[in-house]
Amino acid sequence: MSKLLEVKDLKVSFDTYNGEVQAVRGVSFDLDKGETLAIVGESGSGKSVTSMALMKLLAGQGFIKEGQVLLEGVDLVKKSEKEMQKIRGKDISMVFQDPMTSLNPTMKIGNQIMEGLIKHQNMNRENAKKRAIELLNQVGIPQPEVRMNQYPHQFSGGMRQRVVIAIALACNPKVLIADEPTTALDVTIQAQILELMKEIQKEVDSAIIFITHDLGVVANVADKVAVMYAGKIIEMGTVDDIFYNPKHPYTWGLLGSMPTPDSTDEELYAIPGTPPNMLKPPVGDAFAPRNEFALEIDTVMEPPMFKVSDTHYAATWLLHPDAPNIEPPETVKQRMQGFANTGRKDGDK
Amino acid sequence: MTRYILRRLWYMFITLFIIATVSFFLMKMLPGSPLNAEDKLSESQKQIVLEKYGLNDPVPVQYAKYMGGLVKGDLGISFAFDNTPVTDILVDRIGPSALLGFQALVVGTLLGILLGLTASIFRNGPLDYTSTTIAVLGTSIPSFVFAGLLQYVFAVKLGLLPVALWGEFKHTILPTIALAIHPMATAARFTRTEMVEVLHSNYITTARAKGVTESGIIWKHGLRNALIPLVTVIGPMAVSLMTGSMVIEQIFAIPGIGEQFVTSVMVNDYPTIMGTTLMFAFLFVAIILVIDLLYGLIDPRIRLAGGSK
Numbered sequence: 001m002s003k004l005l006e007v008k009d010l011k012v013s014f015d016t017y018n019g020e021v022q023a024v025r026g027v028s029f030d031l032d033k034g035e036t037l038a039i040v041g042e043s044g045s046g047k048s049v050t051s052m053a054l055m056k057l058l059a060g061q062g063f064i065k066e067g068q069v070l071l072e073g074v075d076l077v078k079k080s081e082k083e084m085q086k087i088r089g090k091d092i093s094m095v096f097q098d099p100m101t102s103l104n105p106t107m108k109i110g111n112q113i114m115e116g117l118i119k120h121q122n123m124n125r126e127n128a129k130k131r132a133i134e135l136l137n138q139v140g141i142p143q144p145e146v147r148m149n150q151y152p153h154q155f156s157g158g159m160r161q162r163v164v165i166a167i168a169l170a171c172n173p174k175v176l177i178a179d180e181p182t183t184a185l186d187v188t189i190q191a192q193i194l195e196l197m198k199e200i201q202k203e204v205d206s207a208i209i210f211i212t213h214d215l216g217v218v219a220n221v222a223d224k225v226a227v228m229y230a231g232k233i234i235e236m237g238t239v240d241d242i243f244y245n246p247k248h249p250y251t252w253g254l255l256g257s258m259p260t261p262d263s264t265d266e267e268l269y270a271i272p273g274t275p276p277n278m279l280k281p282p283v284g285d286a287f288a289p290r291n292e293f294a295l296e297i298d299t300v301m302e303p304p305m306f307k308v309s310d311t312h313y314a315a316t317w318l319l320h321p322d323a324p325n326i327e328p329p330e331t332v333k334q335r336m337q338g339f340a341n342t343g344r345k346d347g348d349k
Numbered sequence: 350m351t352r353y354i355l356r357r358l359w360y361m362f363i364t365l366f367i368i369a370t371v372s373f374f375l376m377k378m379l380p381g382s383p384l385n386a387e388d389k390l391s392e393s394q395k396q397i398v399l400e401k402y403g404l405n406d407p408v409p410v411q412y413a414k415y416m417g418g419l420v421k422g423d424l425g426i427s428f429a430f431d432n433t434p435v436t437d438i439l440v441d442r443i444g445p446s447a448l449l450g451f452q453a454l455v456v457g458t459l460l461g462i463l464l465g466l467t468a469s470i471f472r473n474g475p476l477d478y479t480s481t482t483i484a485v486l487g488t489s490i491p492s493f494v495f496a497g498l499l500q501y502v503f504a505v506k507l508g509l510l511p512v513a514l515w516g517e518f519k520h521t522i523l524p525t526i527a528l529a530i531h532p533m534a535t536a537a538r539f540t541r542t543e544m545v546e547v548l549h550s551n552y553i554t555t556a557r558a559k560g561v562t563e564s565g566i567i568w569k570h571g572l573r574n575a576l577i578p579l580v581t582v583i584g585p586m587a588v589s590l591m592t593g594s595m596v597i598e599q600i601f602a603i604p605g606i607g608e609q610f611v612t613s614v615m616v617n618d619y620p621t622i623m624g625t626t627l628m629f630a631f632l633f634v635a636i637i638l639v640i641d642l643l644y645g646l647i648d649p650r651i652r653l654a655g656g657s658k
């Protein structure tokens with residue numbers, strides 16, 4: 001059987017005054033029902049642009065330059081805007097980063113949830129209302145009947161994010177994209193929202209694409225991880241692959257730079273340098289200038305995806321049979337072990 | 350909420366008191382006297398007239414007398430129209446001014462919203478530039494120039510509408526248009542700016558992600574949020590209409606308050622000047638109050654804040 005979602009060689013650019021910004025440069029991944037894929041990477045690596053491209057909601061002068069987005073075998077890239085309006089909110093929906101601004105301030109919460117139901121499921125107002133109350137219940141909002149008639153400013157940040165999740169879930173989407181859904185929230189609320197998303201995952205069986213900076217969150221919620229750098233996925237694998245057997249020096253850097261509960265500041269590792277300018281992506285491996293393990297070939301030729309195992313791929317020349325055998329630096333190794341351990345413990349709770 | 354309104358009414362009263370005081374003394378500094386035109390009178394006759402109207406009293410005494418009357422709702426007797434109380438003159442004249450102002454405000458705001466909305470939807474296209482040009486012309490060209498143009502084209506050349514005077518609906522058309530240009534331009538610019546900002550906001554992306562159609566985005570999610578702040582400029586717009594009306598009423602010979610004010614200043618008819626000034630001031634503060642209350646009604650965020658006070 002074919003996959004629920006297959007993204008093939010997706011390329012997204014923005015036309016700007018200075019030229020074409022190549023934000024996403026060939027991203028491929030696939031996703032099964034009930035699976036959670038985490039996309040991680042530094043700021044500007046193209047995570048949000050990728051997710052907006054899946055919904056064909058690119059801002060400004062953004063456009064899909066190449067590639068396919070196959071949802072149950074149907075290519076969304078070829079769909080017209082009118083057709084996409086029937087797909088958005090029904091088959092694919094999205095939870096955004098900032099719950100404080102992602103709800104319409106002058107529309108009642110109830111109406112904002114009911115809108116999609118009325119549109120996509122042809123419900124009358126009465127049924128839509130019942131379903132909306134049900135949804136508010138499901139995302140853990142007390143007194144849903146009262147809350148239905150309130151406005152966003154009457155909700156706290158965490159509550160708003162629950163409402164946004166309710167809106168996204170309204171029509172039982174096949175794919176739910178969450179773009180840093182907990183970044184704007186404080187730590188305890190973050191944990192609650194993550195817990196909620198995991199529960200929902202079990203109940204509705206949507207596939208989830210979870211975008212985050214936070215590798216701690218990844219260990220907690222994801223099945224698969226895609227690591228993005230400069231508009232490409234440079235390493236892809238199961239959570240275990242990425243945490244116990246990372247192959248790309250950039251992934252090493254990310255793991256080394258994530259704090260864990262028992263780490264001190266001095267131990268934290270920072271990847272040197274800054275990401276490349278996407279107006280002129282470099283030749284060769286885009287990460288090479290920041291990579292202490294870069295080989296000569298990195299500056300001339302881009303590494304292909306090397307297969308590590310059936311689930312695990314990484315784009316680094318270090319995996320070439322002729323490459324010298326390089327191990328992650330000892331500090332990073334320790335950090336990633338400690339980090340993975342705490343992640344596991346959380347996950348087992 | 351009631352306490353809030355009461356407090357606002359109290360401020361309104363203070364404001365009017367200050368305006369009355371300041372304009373009373375400013376008016377006394379106007380050059381000339383009410384008797385300028387009557388040079389035929391002998392010196393002793395003049396004295397009798399001045400005595401009769403209390404104009405020989407020291408200014409502070411005149412002020413005290415005037416304010417005393419004002420508290421009782423007595424605005425004095427006009428110098429120019431023998432023995433007509435100023436209140437009667439105002440009551441007589443408020444009708445045309447109010448009608449004109451209201452028509453201009455409604456027409457101007459609605460057209461302006463439409464213009465600004467079109468511009469924001471077709472951002473950076475020809476329609477946007479056209480609408481921006483209209484808005485810029487509308488703000489920078491004074492309304493009396495439009496008035497003259499309108500009279501020339503529609504009344505003199507085409508003979509479609511009367512040049513001036515008052516009485517039927519057709520008399521109101523040209524002055525309404527002339528007056529509406531300013532509010533229209535303001536509303537157009539404001540709506541465009543707000544709408545462009547709203548369309549870029551996160552909740553619009555949320556709505557799009559729900560599958561809301563383009564028309565739903567604009568009418569249901571966009572416009573309402575863009576128009577709420579417009580309510581705040583309706584106050585200043587109404588005020589600029591009042592000042593505009595002084596000239597426009599003069600040009601179209603409309604028996605309104607603006608025209609009365611201009612005539613009264615010419616002849617130093619003190620009580621009428623004071624009366625019209627206070628009338629304008631009252632309308633001004635009343636409009637601001639109504640707008641503020643209205644704003645609270647249509648913006649749920651403010652509604653709550655007001656309610657919990």
Ligand SMILES: Nc1ncnc2c1ncn2[C@@H]1O[C@H](COP(=O)(O)OP(=O)(O)OP(=O)(O)O)[C@@H](O)[C@H]1O
Nearest residue numbers: 014021023042043044045046047048049059060278
């Ligand atoms: N509207 C736009 N116009 C031009 N360039 C854009 C636009 N939106 C994004 N980009 C570019 O696309 C690249 C990827 O941005 P994106 O928002 O996907 O990053 P991200 O991985 O989501 O980062 P963050 O973690 O900060 O959210 C950046 O280099 C950015 O400059």
Ligand SMILES: [Mg+2]
Nearest residue numbers: 047048049179
């Ligand atoms: Mg982002």
